[in-house]
Amino acid sequence: MAGSPHTAAPADLALVPRAELEADPHAVLARHRAAAPCIRTDDGVVMLLRARDVQALVTDPRTRQVETEFARARGITAGPLYEFFRQTVLLSNGEVHRRRRAPIARTFAFQVVAALRPRIRAIAEGLVDEHRSRGRMNLLADYAAPLPARAIAMILGLPEEDVPAFTAWVYAMSRALTSAWGPQDYPEADEAAHRLMTYVEDLVAERRRAPRDDLISALLPSIAEDDPDAAAEARMQIVSLIVAGSDTTRAALAIQAGLLLAHPDQWEAVRRDEALIPGAVAEALRFEPAVGSFPRFALAEIPLEGAVLPAGALISISTLSAMRDPALYADPDVFDIRRTDHPRWHVVFGGGVHRCLGEALARIELEEGLRALTRLPDLRLERPLTVRGSAAIRRVEELPVAWVVG
Numbered sequence: 001m002a003g004s005p006h007t008a009a010p011a012d013l014a015l016v017p018r019a020e021l022e023a024d025p026h027a028v029l030a031r032h033r034a035a036a037p038c039i040r041t042d043d044g045v046v047m048l049l050r051a052r053d054v055q056a057l058v059t060d061p062r063t064r065q066v067e068t069e070f071a072r073a074r075g076i077t078a079g080p081l082y083e084f085f086r087q088t089v090l091l092s093n094g095e096v097h098r099r100r101r102a103p104i105a106r107t108f109a110f111q112v113v114a115a116l117r118p119r120i121r122a123i124a125e126g127l128v129d130e131h132r133s134r135g136r137m138n139l140l141a142d143y144a145a146p147l148p149a150r151a152i153a154m155i156l157g158l159p160e161e162d163v164p165a166f167t168a169w170v171y172a173m174s175r176a177l178t179s180a181w182g183p184q185d186y187p188e189a190d191e192a193a194h195r196l197m198t199y200v201e202d203l204v205a206e207r208r209r210a211p212r213d214d215l216i217s218a219l220l221p222s223i224a225e226d227d228p229d230a231a232a233e234a235r236m237q238i239v240s241l242i243v244a245g246s247d248t249t250r251a252a253l254a255i256q257a258g259l260l261l262a263h264p265d266q267w268e269a270v271r272r273d274e275a276l277i278p279g280a281v282a283e284a285l286r287f288e289p290a291v292g293s294f295p296r297f298a299l300a301e302i303p304l305e306g307a308v309l310p311a312g313a314l315i316s317i318s319t320l321s322a323m324r325d326p327a328l329y330a331d332p333d334v335f336d337i338r339r340t341d342h343p344r345w346h347v348v349f350g351g352g353v354h355r356c357l358g359e360a361l362a363r364i365e366l367e368e369g370l371r372a373l374t375r376l377p378d379l380r381l382e383r384p385l386t387v388r389g390s391a392a393i394r395r396v397e398e399l400p401v402a403w404v405v406g
């Protein structure tokens, strides 16, 4: 299969069981990436491995974003969760995608988000202060989860007391975006989707009666009053923001702390010099990404160097693999917060028209989340970081940490 360009037929692609990938994703992907540009997994997906192809395919007109086939492949065919997948900005194409993205892109504009930094800093510092006297916490549940949840609540203008309820719904729903999803998860996720959608519907109605200075009020003109279907679709983009911004950033916050604390010299360097924080965030996102892949559909046969992507294939664009590709990064298996070879557009946030809309917010949350943690004296891991999942949103296990109470 590694032979001359464009020679391998689809059936010749190496077949890799998903369980093998899940057990040791970096090693398995590295082995195959050296031999071929893609593999097949036993759940019927063709996974794209090399940085050059990953970067090219996100804007290649021979691919399109997956639509409802994503939900159907997971056995989700009707009901509130299916409606989410049918109407979200993430899983749409062309004019429909532009219609769904434009209003939230305007309200999520870079300058608007950048102005939120002081308030996000206050959230992060407040969380550290809440736990400081205890000398320990589960960094995942006590810090990484509430930080993005409180940030999105602040942006949308949600009451702080609603945060635990809506984050529970979000985590149940976003399980459908992980490789751990199974039929047993369906009832809870479907109920959670119903509750979150109703919650957003009630909020929109409330803001219509009494607008405020928040994102939901800013989005009101894009939510039709006289067309229930259009209004439901527009509201679904608020649900999308809540879902897309919670689990991803929770995982990334825990991962970056776990990686830095496992590299004490680099942790110390960040503590001493705040200017290293953006580089530390970028490197953690590369080394152990919170999102390992995203899907596309091949509209035509796509020849690659050494294999052919079959027309009609469900493609998994493996950012996890691309960000360990020695063709893009020097010594890719070395965690180095001072690395200077990050591409201008960080691969972890995708590319093309679907490039992550929350990138600026995510970076601010990660930077401020890291900065506030450096104020805890002698912070240390009580258990090493474990990240699971080879695709989509990845999962982090509990991350107990301790520090000295001064």
Ligand code: HEM
Pocket (backbone or CB within 6 Å): 065, 089, 090, 091, 101, 152, 240, 241, 242, 244, 245, 246, 248, 249, 252, 290, 291, 294, 295, 348, 349, 350, 351, 353, 354, 355, 356, 357, 358, 359, 361, 362
């Ligand atoms: C570390 C954190 C995050 C990572 C790694 C991440 C990654 C991604 C990726 C890879 C995509 C593109 C998926 C595709 O092309 O199929 C995406 C899309 C998206 N992200 Fe993020 N994301 C993060 C945080 C956020 C946050 C904080 C928000 C907002 C609150 C957000 C909102 C979105 C939305 C709305 C889309 C869909 C854009 C579209 O389809 O046009 N994300 N994200």
